[in-house]
Amino acid sequence: MTKVSPPPFLATPENRPALAAIQDLLFALHAGTDESFPNPLYVHGPGGCGKTTLLSLLEAEMRNAGIATLRLSANDFAELESVEDLADVSVLIVEDLQHLPTRYVELLVRIMDERHRLGLTMVFTANRGPGRLEYRGVRIAQRLANRLAGGLVIGVAPMQKPTRLRVLRALAQHARLSGVAPEIMDWLADALTGGGRELVGAVRQLKVLQGLQRQPLKFADVQAHFRAQMEANAPAVERIAEHVGGYFDVAPKQMRSPRRSRSVVLPRQVSMYLARQLTRLTLKKIGEYFGGRDHKTVQHACRKVEAAMKADAKLSGAIRHLFAELA
Numbered sequence: 001m002t003k004v005s006p007p008p009f010l011a012t013p014e015n016r017p018a019l020a021a022i023q024d025l026l027f028a029l030h031a032g033t034d035e036s037f038p039n040p041l042y043v044h045g046p047g048g049c050g051k052t053t054l055l056s057l058l059e060a061e062m063r064n065a066g067i068a069t070l071r072l073s074a075n076d077f078a079e080l081e082s083v084e085d086l087a088d089v090s091v092l093i094v095e096d097l098q099h100l101p102t103r104y105v106e107l108l109v110r111i112m113d114e115r116h117r118l119g120l121t122m123v124f125t126a127n128r129g130p131g132r133l134e135y136r137g138v139r140i141a142q143r144l145a146n147r148l149a150g151g152l153v154i155g156v157a158p159m160q161k162p163t164r165l166r167v168l169r170a171l172a173q174h175a176r177l178s179g180v181a182p183e184i185m186d187w188l189a190d191a192l193t194g195g196g197r198e199l200v201g202a203v204r205q206l207k208v209l210q211g212l213q214r215q216p217l218k219f220a221d222v223q224a225h226f227r228a229q230m231e232a233n234a235p236a237v238e239r240i241a242e243h244v245g246g247y248f249d250v251a252p253k254q255m256r257s258p259r260r261s262r263s264v265v266l267p268r269q270v271s272m273y274l275a276r277q278l279t280r281l282t283l284k285k286i287g288e289y290f291g292g293r294d295h296k297t298v299q300h301a302c303r304k305v306e307a308a309m310k311a312d313a314k315l316s317g318a319i320r321h322l323f324a325e326l327a
Contacts, residue, residue, distance in 0.1 A: 009057065010170055014157040015050050018043050021154050022058050029067060029091070029121065038152035040112070040122035044129050045156030046324035048195015051125045054156075055093055058123065062091050069093065074100035077107065086111060090120060097126040097140075097148075098133060105141050112147050122151075127325070129153060137246065157317070158324035164199060165189035171203040180206060184222050191226060193327040202226070235326050237275045237289045243326055244271040247318065256291040269301035270319060276302050278326055 011019055025041055028034040043051055055071065062069040070086065071093040077100060086092055092115065094100075100108065115122055126133050130148035133140045159167065168185050172178075184206075192198050209225065210217055235243075241252040248267035255268040268290055275286045276298065283295035290298075309316040 009053055010167060012050075012159065012163045012166070014159055014163055015054065018045075018051075018054055018154045018156050021152060022054055025121070025123075026058065026061050029062070030065060034121050035119040037121070039116065039119075040124055040148065040151040042130060042148050042151055042153045043123070043125045043156060044127065044153070046127055046158055046195065046321055048197050049156040049158055049324070050196050051156055052095065053196070055095065055123065055125065058091075059093060067091060071095070074098070074104075077101075077104045080107065080111075086115070086120075091123065092120070093123045095125045097124055098128065098135060100135060100140075102135055102138070102141075105144050109141075109144055109147065124148060129155065132247075134246075158193070158320055159195065161189050164192065167196065167199050168203065171200060172206070175203050175207055177203060177207050177210065179210070179216050181217070181219060184217060184219055187219070187223065188226065191230065193324065195324065195327075235278055237271075237279060237281060237286060240274050240278065240326060241271045241289070244274065244322060247322060256289070258291065269305050270322070272298050272301040273305040273319070274323060274326060277323065 021041060021043070025034070025037055028037040043054065045051055059069055059071050067090050068088055069091040070089040072095070074094060074096050077094070080086070092111075094108075112122060128134070130140075130145045130153065133145060133148070139145075165185060168189055172180060172185070188199075188202055192202055205225070206217065206222070209222070213221075238252070241255055244250075244267050245252045245255060248263075248270075250264055250267045254264050255271060257264070259265075272286055272290060275281060275289075276283070279286075283298040287293035287295055287298045305319065309319060
């Protein structure tokens with residue numbers, strides 16, 4: 001069986017801070033100065049932004065250097081009985097802490113405290129920062145959030161269109177997929193916002209489509225194929241409202257109410273904006289969900305959010321993060 005090499009890793013503006021932190025950690029471990037490196041290293045970002053790929057690089061380097069490394073998912077934590085299980089592990093990597101069941105929080109706290117005492121390195125990933133980390137809609141215990149925030153916290157931003165286009169081209173070259181018109185790649189980079197895994201899947205589908213047609217891919221055919229797929233996966237406005245409401249701590253029913261306080265108006269407008277971006281609903285249909293508002297109200301909300309994103313970098317980052325999680 002022919003061994004398939006993994007897709008290429010690309011340093012991008014979105015992953016560069018996290019990549020630099022991992023490289024600094026590697027240097028510290030090689031030099032034996034890791035006790036002075038912030039511990040733990042906590043990398044967060046939406047699904048598909050490349051956290052797993054970054055950790056794979058770290059793990060491979062550790063193993064090549066003969067450094068005892070254990071990499072677990074949060075779901076694997078059930079196999080640990082106590083902190084003694086990790087006594088011989090120099091570097092502990094735990095992925096997707098948003099999936100850590102509440103009953104294992106105390107065990108993780110004890111493990112972190114013991115590894116801090118021994119000066120042993122820890123690396124964690126999650127979909128959100130420590131202060132907003134949740135398990136099934138419930139915020140994690142503050143004592144765990146404080147310990148996670150006490151190290152180095154690095155965010156990986158969702159890929160923007162120029163990066164998605166660059167990744168698509170690299171993946172196509174890796175898959176020996178040639179002859180795809182630039183307009184097709186540009187359209188896919190604009191339309192596919194779900195992250196790296198979605199881009200990998202798109203190139204595989206293009207390869208299959210090209211093989212079936214035995215002729216250059218037509219733009220209209222590619223659009224039709226992927227639009228059907230995107231429509232099937234599009235989030236409902238109810239899910240968007242619940243997700244945005246969870247971020248802003250506002251119940252969806254409040255966003256559908258007549259209330260006009262800023263604490264309700266902002267998440268309502270953000271929900272309308274995301275519904276416009278992520279669904280094929282008309283302005284009228286979106287307005288109907290949010291308390292029977294008319295299409296002009298939705299249009300005004302979208303313009304307000306677009307303007308606010310240009311003026312407020314923090315809000316812009318939050319909305320892009322919500323977009324990536326929902327897409």
